[in-house]
Amino acid sequence: MNKKAQHDIIRKLKVLNYAETIGNVSKTCRYFGICRETFYTWRRAYQAQGEEALIDSRPCPENHKLRILKAIEEKIVHLRTTYHFGPDMIVWHLHRYHNIKVSRNGCYQVLLRNKLNRLPENIKKRSRNKFKRYEKRVPGHHVQVDVKFLFFKDKKGNRIKKFQYTAIDDCTRIRALKTYSGQLN
Numbered sequence: 001m002n003k004k005a006q007h008d009i010i011r012k013l014k015v016l017n018y019a020e021t022i023g024n025v026s027k028t029c030r031y032f033g034i035c036r037e038t039f040y041t042w043r044r045a046y047q048a049q050g051e052e053a054l055i056d057s058r059p060c061p062e063n064h065k066l067r068i069l070k071a072i073e074e075k076i077v078h079l080r081t082t083y084h085f086g087p088d089m090i091v092w093h094l095h096r097y098h099n100i101k102v103s104r105n106g107c108y109q110v111l112l113r114n115k116l117n118r119l120p121e122n123i124k125k126r127s128r129n130k131f132k133r134y135e136k137r138v139p140g141h142h143v144q145v146d147v148k149f150l151f152f153k154d155k156k157g158n159r160i161k162k163f164q165y166t167a168i169d170d171c172t173r174i175r176a177l178k179t180y181s182g183q184l185n
Contacts, residue, residue: 005055012042012054019043068106076102076110084123087111139171150179 019028019039029036045053068076075098079090087107094100111117136142148164160181167176 008056009051009054012046013051015039016043016046068102068110072100072102073110073114075100076107077114077116080111080114080116084119134170136170139169139174142170144168144170 015032019025022028025039029039076090079085087104090107091102091104094102146166150162150164152160154160163180165178
């Protein structure tokens with residue numbers, strides 16, 4: 001019997017003995033923070049089988065049906081150890097190149113089971129591709145034009161609307177700026 005099993009037995013016996021000395025199950029359950037159904041389950045088990053029945057047992061089978069297959073698990077571990085991919089990248093890689101659908105959480109659980117959820121500290125982060133500016137080779141070949149609406153007030157308080165046209169050459173980055181009034185003459 002391990003320490004955890006002994007701790008479970010001692011804790012549950014303490015609850016059962018306290019209820020016996022007080023004589024009130026509701027107060028005991030409130031004091032220990034458990035529900036009465038749990039208390040009665042423990043008491044029935046203790047009366048039927050003794051202290052061995054008070055040991056916590058796993059509620060689910062050890063080998064779950066929905067667990068990821070060993071072959072897929074080996075691929076996940078291989079991708080993590082050789083390429084240092086994260087769960088998102090592993091899921092994407094398996095779907096794209098191997099046509100295997102695995103959830104992100106399932107992939108992460110595989111990494112946890114194999115103690116690979118943390119990358120080594122000596123691995124540097126990949127640098128992202130730097131922003132590449134759109135440009136043309138010949139000046140004047142391609143010009144970007146932008147229009148902005150400007151609102152001013154004159155001395156009388158009336159609202160005046162003007163348009164600001166900005167043209168930028170994609171080769172030389174020369175900017176031309178002109179403001180027009182709202183009325184065309």
